[in-house]
Amino acid sequence: MNYKYTSKQKREIRHLVRAECANHFPDDGGGRSMDYCARRDTLCSMINPPSGKICEYFKKCVLPLNSTLEAELLFRDAVRKNCAICGAEFVPASNRQVYCSPKCEAQGNRIKNRERKRKQRGANVTI
Structure with missing residues:
Protein backbone atom coordinates (compact mmCIF):
# COMPACT_ATOMS: atom_id res chain seq x y z
CA MET A 1 0.00 0.00 0.00
CA ASP A 77 -5.52 0.52 8.38
CA ALA A 78 -6.79 -0.64 11.77
CA VAL A 79 -10.37 -0.35 12.93
CA ARG A 80 -10.94 2.71 15.07
CA LYS A 81 -13.68 3.22 17.61
CA ASN A 82 -15.01 6.16 19.58
CA CYS A 83 -14.95 5.92 23.37
CA ALA A 84 -18.43 5.48 24.86
CA ILE A 85 -17.66 8.00 27.63
CA CYS A 86 -15.44 10.79 26.27
CA GLY A 87 -15.89 10.24 22.53
CA ALA A 88 -12.14 10.10 21.82
CA GLU A 89 -11.03 7.99 18.87
CA PHE A 90 -8.83 4.98 19.71
CA VAL A 91 -7.58 1.69 18.26
CA PRO A 92 -9.12 -1.13 20.33
CA ALA A 93 -6.94 -3.96 21.62
CA SER A 94 -9.86 -6.38 21.09
CA ASN A 95 -13.21 -6.29 19.35
CA ARG A 96 -15.02 -5.95 22.71
CA GLN A 97 -13.19 -2.85 23.93
CA VAL A 98 -15.49 0.19 24.15
CA TYR A 99 -13.47 2.58 26.35
CA CYS A 100 -10.25 4.38 25.45
CA SER A 101 -8.64 4.29 28.91
CA PRO A 102 -8.98 2.69 32.36
CA LYS A 103 -10.35 6.01 33.64
CA CYS A 104 -13.21 5.95 31.11
CA GLU A 105 -13.75 2.25 31.79
CA ALA A 106 -14.17 2.90 35.52
CA GLN A 107 -16.63 5.71 34.82
CA GLY A 108 -18.57 3.50 32.38
CA ASN A 109 -18.72 0.68 34.93
CA ARG A 110 -20.10 3.10 37.57
CA ILE A 111 -22.83 4.17 35.15
CA LYS A 112 -23.71 0.56 34.25
CA ASN A 113 -23.76 -0.51 37.90
CA ARG A 114 -25.95 2.45 38.84
CA GLU A 115 -28.48 1.56 36.08
CA ARG A 116 -28.43 -2.13 37.00
CA LYS A 117 -29.06 -1.41 40.69
CA ARG A 118 -31.81 1.10 39.82
CA LYS A 119 -33.62 -1.58 37.78
CA GLN A 120 -33.06 -4.17 40.48
CA ARG A 121 -34.45 -1.92 43.23
CA GLY A 122 -37.38 -0.84 41.08
CA ALA A 123 -38.40 -4.46 40.47
CA ASN A 124 -38.70 -5.11 44.24
CA VAL A 125 -41.30 -2.39 44.80
CA THR A 126 -44.82 -3.80 45.15
CA ILE A 127 -47.99 -1.80 45.48
Missing part, protein backbone atom coordinates in the same frame (compact mmCIF):
# COMPACT_ATOMS: atom_id res chain seq x y z
CA ASN A 2 1.34 3.38 -0.98
CA TYR A 3 0.46 5.84 1.79
CA LYS A 4 1.11 9.56 1.39
CA TYR A 5 1.83 11.59 4.50
CA THR A 6 -0.18 14.75 5.03
CA SER A 7 1.70 18.03 5.44
CA LYS A 8 0.78 18.06 9.15
CA GLN A 9 2.20 14.54 9.60
CA LYS A 10 5.42 15.50 7.77
CA ARG A 11 5.79 18.57 9.98
CA GLU A 12 5.29 16.52 13.16
CA ILE A 13 7.74 13.85 11.94
CA ARG A 14 10.42 16.47 11.21
CA HIS A 15 9.88 18.07 14.62
CA LEU A 16 10.16 14.70 16.41
CA VAL A 17 13.30 13.73 14.50
CA ARG A 18 15.05 17.02 15.14
CA ALA A 19 14.03 17.18 18.81
CA GLU A 20 14.21 13.55 19.97
CA CYS A 21 16.11 11.22 17.61
CA ALA A 22 19.49 10.21 19.08
CA ASN A 23 20.88 9.40 15.61
CA HIS A 24 20.03 12.77 14.08
CA PHE A 25 22.67 15.46 13.70
CA PRO A 26 21.44 18.79 12.32
CA ASP A 27 24.75 19.70 10.67
CA ASP A 28 27.93 18.11 9.41
CA GLY A 29 30.18 19.76 11.99
CA GLY A 30 31.21 22.50 9.59
CA GLY A 31 28.11 24.60 10.14
CA ARG A 32 26.25 23.35 7.07
CA SER A 33 22.74 22.11 7.72
CA MET A 34 22.31 18.63 6.30
CA ASP A 35 20.13 16.57 8.71
CA TYR A 36 22.60 13.70 8.98
CA CYS A 37 21.62 10.23 10.28
CA ALA A 38 24.41 8.46 12.18
CA ARG A 39 22.62 5.10 12.05
CA ARG A 40 22.50 4.93 8.25
CA ASP A 41 25.58 7.12 7.64
CA THR A 42 23.66 9.26 5.16
CA LEU A 43 20.99 11.95 5.06
CA CYS A 44 18.07 11.33 7.41
CA SER A 45 15.21 9.77 5.46
CA MET A 46 12.58 10.92 7.95
CA ILE A 47 13.20 14.66 7.40
CA ASN A 48 11.54 14.36 3.98
CA PRO A 49 9.82 11.00 4.40
CA PRO A 50 9.14 9.01 1.25
CA SER A 51 5.64 7.67 0.79
CA GLY A 52 4.79 5.08 3.42
CA LYS A 53 8.33 4.29 4.60
CA ILE A 54 9.32 4.66 8.24
CA CYS A 55 12.84 4.31 9.68
CA GLU A 56 12.91 1.35 12.09
CA TYR A 57 14.73 3.31 14.81
CA PHE A 58 12.24 6.16 14.47
CA LYS A 59 9.31 3.73 14.68
CA LYS A 60 10.62 1.89 17.78
CA CYS A 61 12.23 4.69 19.80
CA VAL A 62 10.97 8.12 18.72
CA LEU A 63 7.42 7.68 17.42
CA PRO A 64 5.98 6.39 20.76
CA LEU A 65 6.65 9.87 22.20
CA ASN A 66 3.75 11.22 20.12
CA SER A 67 0.87 8.77 20.58
CA THR A 68 -1.53 10.48 18.18
CA LEU A 69 1.00 10.50 15.34
CA GLU A 70 1.91 6.89 16.16
CA ALA A 71 -1.74 5.86 15.88
CA GLU A 72 -2.10 7.72 12.57
CA LEU A 73 1.00 6.15 11.02
CA LEU A 74 1.09 2.62 12.43
CA PHE A 75 -2.61 1.89 12.79
CA ARG A 76 -3.92 3.72 9.73
Whole structure:
Protein backbone atom coordinates (compact mmCIF):
# COMPACT_ATOMS: atom_id res chain seq x y z
CA MET A 1 0.00 0.00 0.00
CA ASN A 2 1.34 3.38 -0.98
CA TYR A 3 0.46 5.84 1.79
CA LYS A 4 1.11 9.56 1.39
CA TYR A 5 1.83 11.59 4.50
CA THR A 6 -0.18 14.75 5.03
CA SER A 7 1.70 18.03 5.44
CA LYS A 8 0.78 18.06 9.15
CA GLN A 9 2.20 14.54 9.60
CA LYS A 10 5.42 15.50 7.77
CA ARG A 11 5.79 18.57 9.98
CA GLU A 12 5.29 16.52 13.16
CA ILE A 13 7.74 13.85 11.94
CA ARG A 14 10.42 16.47 11.21
CA HIS A 15 9.88 18.07 14.62
CA LEU A 16 10.16 14.70 16.41
CA VAL A 17 13.30 13.73 14.50
CA ARG A 18 15.05 17.02 15.14
CA ALA A 19 14.03 17.18 18.81
CA GLU A 20 14.21 13.55 19.97
CA CYS A 21 16.11 11.22 17.61
CA ALA A 22 19.49 10.21 19.08
CA ASN A 23 20.88 9.40 15.61
CA HIS A 24 20.03 12.77 14.08
CA PHE A 25 22.67 15.46 13.70
CA PRO A 26 21.44 18.79 12.32
CA ASP A 27 24.75 19.70 10.67
CA ASP A 28 27.93 18.11 9.41
CA GLY A 29 30.18 19.76 11.99
CA GLY A 30 31.21 22.50 9.59
CA GLY A 31 28.11 24.60 10.14
CA ARG A 32 26.25 23.35 7.07
CA SER A 33 22.74 22.11 7.72
CA MET A 34 22.31 18.63 6.30
CA ASP A 35 20.13 16.57 8.71
CA TYR A 36 22.60 13.70 8.98
CA CYS A 37 21.62 10.23 10.28
CA ALA A 38 24.41 8.46 12.18
CA ARG A 39 22.62 5.10 12.05
CA ARG A 40 22.50 4.93 8.25
CA ASP A 41 25.58 7.12 7.64
CA THR A 42 23.66 9.26 5.16
CA LEU A 43 20.99 11.95 5.06
CA CYS A 44 18.07 11.33 7.41
CA SER A 45 15.21 9.77 5.46
CA MET A 46 12.58 10.92 7.95
CA ILE A 47 13.20 14.66 7.40
CA ASN A 48 11.54 14.36 3.98
CA PRO A 49 9.82 11.00 4.40
CA PRO A 50 9.14 9.01 1.25
CA SER A 51 5.64 7.67 0.79
CA GLY A 52 4.79 5.08 3.42
CA LYS A 53 8.33 4.29 4.60
CA ILE A 54 9.32 4.66 8.24
CA CYS A 55 12.84 4.31 9.68
CA GLU A 56 12.91 1.35 12.09
CA TYR A 57 14.73 3.31 14.81
CA PHE A 58 12.24 6.16 14.47
CA LYS A 59 9.31 3.73 14.68
CA LYS A 60 10.62 1.89 17.78
CA CYS A 61 12.23 4.69 19.80
CA VAL A 62 10.97 8.12 18.72
CA LEU A 63 7.42 7.68 17.42
CA PRO A 64 5.98 6.39 20.76
CA LEU A 65 6.65 9.87 22.20
CA ASN A 66 3.75 11.22 20.12
CA SER A 67 0.87 8.77 20.58
CA THR A 68 -1.53 10.48 18.18
CA LEU A 69 1.00 10.50 15.34
CA GLU A 70 1.91 6.89 16.16
CA ALA A 71 -1.74 5.86 15.88
CA GLU A 72 -2.10 7.72 12.57
CA LEU A 73 1.00 6.15 11.02
CA LEU A 74 1.09 2.62 12.43
CA PHE A 75 -2.61 1.89 12.79
CA ARG A 76 -3.92 3.72 9.73
CA ASP A 77 -5.52 0.52 8.38
CA ALA A 78 -6.79 -0.64 11.77
CA VAL A 79 -10.37 -0.35 12.93
CA ARG A 80 -10.94 2.71 15.07
CA LYS A 81 -13.68 3.22 17.61
CA ASN A 82 -15.01 6.16 19.58
CA CYS A 83 -14.95 5.92 23.37
CA ALA A 84 -18.43 5.48 24.86
CA ILE A 85 -17.66 8.00 27.63
CA CYS A 86 -15.44 10.79 26.27
CA GLY A 87 -15.89 10.24 22.53
CA ALA A 88 -12.14 10.10 21.82
CA GLU A 89 -11.03 7.99 18.87
CA PHE A 90 -8.83 4.98 19.71
CA VAL A 91 -7.58 1.69 18.26
CA PRO A 92 -9.12 -1.13 20.33
CA ALA A 93 -6.94 -3.96 21.62
CA SER A 94 -9.86 -6.38 21.09
CA ASN A 95 -13.21 -6.29 19.35
CA ARG A 96 -15.02 -5.95 22.71
CA GLN A 97 -13.19 -2.85 23.93
CA VAL A 98 -15.49 0.19 24.15
CA TYR A 99 -13.47 2.58 26.35
CA CYS A 100 -10.25 4.38 25.45
CA SER A 101 -8.64 4.29 28.91
CA PRO A 102 -8.98 2.69 32.36
CA LYS A 103 -10.35 6.01 33.64
CA CYS A 104 -13.21 5.95 31.11
CA GLU A 105 -13.75 2.25 31.79
CA ALA A 106 -14.17 2.90 35.52
CA GLN A 107 -16.63 5.71 34.82
CA GLY A 108 -18.57 3.50 32.38
CA ASN A 109 -18.72 0.68 34.93
CA ARG A 110 -20.10 3.10 37.57
CA ILE A 111 -22.83 4.17 35.15
CA LYS A 112 -23.71 0.56 34.25
CA ASN A 113 -23.76 -0.51 37.90
CA ARG A 114 -25.95 2.45 38.84
CA GLU A 115 -28.48 1.56 36.08
CA ARG A 116 -28.43 -2.13 37.00
CA LYS A 117 -29.06 -1.41 40.69
CA ARG A 118 -31.81 1.10 39.82
CA LYS A 119 -33.62 -1.58 37.78
CA GLN A 120 -33.06 -4.17 40.48
CA ARG A 121 -34.45 -1.92 43.23
CA GLY A 122 -37.38 -0.84 41.08
CA ALA A 123 -38.40 -4.46 40.47
CA ASN A 124 -38.70 -5.11 44.24
CA VAL A 125 -41.30 -2.39 44.80
CA THR A 126 -44.82 -3.80 45.15
CA ILE A 127 -47.99 -1.80 45.48
